[in-house]
Amino acid sequence: MTTAAQADAKVYPPSAEISARAHVDAKKYGEMYTASINDPVAFWGEQGKRVDWIKPYTQVKDVSYDLGSVGINWYADGTLNVSANCLDRHLNTRGDQTAIIWEPDDPNEPAQHITYAELHRRTCRMANILVSMGVRKGDRVVIYLPMIPEAAYAMLACARIGAIHSIVFAGFSPDALAARVNGCDAKVLITADEAPRGGRKTPLKSNADAALLHCKDTVKCLVVKRTNGQTTWIDGRDYDYNEMALEADDYCAPAEMDAEDPLFILYTSGSTGQPKGVVHTTGGYLVYAAMTHEITFDYHEGDVYWCTADVGWVTGHSYIVYGPLANGATTLMFEGVPTYPDASRFWQVCEKHKVNQFYTAPTALRALMGQGNEWVEKCDLSDLRTLGTVGEPINPEAWNWYNDVVGGGRCPIVDTWWQTETGGHLMTPLPGAHAMKPGSAMKPFFGIQPVVLDPQSGVEIDGNGVEGVLCIKDSWPGQMRTVWGDHERFEKTYFSDYKGYYFTGDGCRRDEDGDYWITGRVDDVINVSGHRMGTAEVESALVAHAAVAEAAVVGYPHDIKGQGIYCYVTLMNDREPSDELVKELRTWVRTEIGPIASPDVIQWAPGLPKTRSGKIMRRILRKIAENDFGSLGDTSTLADPSVVDNLIENRASK
Numbered sequence: 001m002t003t004a005a006q007a008d009a010k011v012y013p014p015s016a017e018i019s020a021r022a023h024v025d026a027k028k029y030g031e032m033y034t035a036s037i038n039d040p041v042a043f044w045g046e047q048g049k050r051v052d053w054i055k056p057y058t059q060v061k062d063v064s065y066d067l068g069s070v071g072i073n074w075y076a077d078g079t080l081n082v083s084a085n086c087l088d089r090h091l092n093t094r095g096d097q098t099a100i101i102w103e104p105d106d107p108n109e110p111a112q113h114i115t116y117a118e119l120h121r122r123t124c125r126m127a128n129i130l131v132s133m134g135v136r137k138g139d140r141v142v143i144y145l146p147m148i149p150e151a152a153y154a155m156l157a158c159a160r161i162g163a164i165h166s167i168v169f170a171g172f173s174p175d176a177l178a179a180r181v182n183g184c185d186a187k188v189l190i191t192a193d194e195a196p197r198g199g200r201k202t203p204l205k206s207n208a209d210a211a212l213l214h215c216k217d218t219v220k221c222l223v224v225k226r227t228n229g230q231t232t233w234i235d236g237r238d239y240d241y242n243e244m245a246l247e248a249d250d251y252c253a254p255a256e257m258d259a260e261d262p263l264f265i266l267y268t269s270g271s272t273g274q275p276k277g278v279v280h281t282t283g284g285y286l287v288y289a290a291m292t293h294e295i296t297f298d299y300h301e302g303d304v305y306w307c308t309a310d311v312g313w314v315t316g317h318s319y320i321v322y323g324p325l326a327n328g329a330t331t332l333m334f335e336g337v338p339t340y341p342d343a344s345r346f347w348q349v350c351e352k353h354k355v356n357q358f359y360t361a362p363t364a365l366r367a368l369m370g371q372g373n374e375w376v377e378k379c380d381l382s383d384l385r386t387l388g389t390v391g392e393p394i395n396p397e398a399w400n401w402y403n404d405v406v407g408g409g410r411c412p413i414v415d416t417w418w419q420t421e422t423g424g425h426l427m428t429p430l431p432g433a434h435a436m437k438p439g440s441a442m443k444p445f446f447g448i449q450p451v452v453l454d455p456q457s458g459v460e461i462d463g464n465g466v467e468g469v470l471c472i473k474d475s476w477p478g479q480m481r482t483v484w485g486d487h488e489r490f491e492k493t494y495f496s497d498y499k500g501y502y503f504t505g506d507g508c509r510r511d512e513d514g515d516y517w518i519t520g521r522v523d524d525v526i527n528v529s530g531h532r533m534g535t536a537e538v539e540s541a542l543v544a545h546a547a548v549a550e551a552a553v554v555g556y557p558h559d560i561k562g563q564g565i566y567c568y569v570t571l572m573n574d575r576e577p578s579d580e581l582v583k584e585l586r587t588w589v590r591t592e593i594g595p596i597a598s599p600d601v602i603q604w605a606p607g608l609p610k611t612r613s614g615k616i617m618r619r620i621l622r623k624i625a626e627n628d629f630g631s632l633g634d635t636s637t638l639a640d641p642s643v644v645d646n647l648i649e650n651r652a653s654k
């Protein structure tokens, strides 16, 4: 896999035809960008009108990045309801238009077309069910569902009554689920009997049962029927969604929320400790999600838009549910995987539903690229207009394949760089405004001021052809507001290393033309198949096993996943390495965190390279994992330099 930096950067300017139809062309981008930086209050004051307010705002922005008093407020004196913006305001003009196309895992099962009117009714019923279970404004609801329409109903129902949702990806284990239920002290957990994916079924309800053993007795469980699979049932704790929905009222009045009331919590991995609950609020988030959805994808009225992410990740929040529905779009929700029943599934779904905008992750493209072009070529993809990628850097081979084979050279590719914390896209080329370079996120979105800092001094590096850590000056409406229950951790993680900036955790290069290239994380966060993971999480899972004395985990380049998980494990004195133990540890980590954290390589390490003060030198472990022994750097500060030779000798040959 070549990295973007190694490839000579070919430039693809936007075609005149695309620029002419786009919401934003080069000239307009220049004007709007300048306006957004020169007078953010006027700019965002105007953009705020994209959504309907119950009480209009008079204040636009009130932000401080000062350590000790970090506070981020947008539209603070306005009130609104997100579900009313995604549903009610469309009823007069597009009640009969499809809001959600649902494509099930099994292609033989019929797809569903859910109109805005139907989505409104379903959401209201779900909201009334939650109210009847005792959920009130400000309460937390954890959602652990497959990619089924009920996931969207549940999100919108929470938003409707002012409850704060926290979605847990259905691939997470019972332990991870329990930690998230307890982390936000949830009142209700919404789950389903089973989650079909790629022809297999994940037993969500029994995972939920296992998780709830570690939660307060008062947590109630609302269960959606998906497969009719057998589940155990605890009367008084478990509630039958399908039965209750038959009785529930079709209307529930939307709650009037302050712009800065929390909309959702989403746990994400950081460089230290356990995942943190990223908090997004109501007004600014919705404005930013709606605006980026429209402009980045150049979405037009009547388009069919498909984002293949899961609602368990931020991409699903902003770009399957909130952004598209706020814009009155038809958004496709896919339950399955790209390779089931075969490698043409994505493209068959595009053909079947005449998809216009398609948004996916590089890891999926790399996996499909390896299966050959015939899977794409047998499908009619003539409706595709904009292609997008997200989650990790895209290598030029995958970019070229996406552009040539999937897009037929006609479709601009928006390489969107952003994070759970940012709520929406921060950098991306815009279809009608910018040239594209394979692997580059190109240009900042409106209001975004990226800066490249010297990692040591923290000083801004001006000019082009420079590299450093990526920070953002000033705020934007979609920015996270705090870490749930731990504002201090919020300040420390994002605002303490480089004073006066939001620190992204990513490295970046600004090339000779002033275009941006994300070079990857500069902290101990790795990106496995587009899933973000803290190496510390995998380490703490490993050391929780009785055989493990110590563990150090690093990422290493992986052809399909982007990065793989490489674990160095020191065993307890009385334990011997064996293939069985490797298998056992893999299963152990899958149980502790979930299948997405499954170690790719486990190398036995009699010792780990540590400084005299006991700090593990991860730089060295990364190089060994990369098979790059020539540039280990200075090892003389190690307490015992000989451990390095041992690790090199025994580097797992996988």
Ligand code: WTA
Residues within 6 Å of the ligand: 268, 313, 314, 315, 389, 390, 391, 392, 393, 394, 415, 416, 417, 418, 419, 420, 421, 441, 504, 505, 506, 518, 520, 521, 527, 530, 531, 532
């Ligand atoms: C990485 C996903 C390169 C980056 C929306 C970031 C990317 C982390 C890109 C956030 C991209 C995301 N090019 N790298 N287009 N998009 N990343 O929170 O390292 O799951 O910090 O949000 O993914 O991952 P998260």
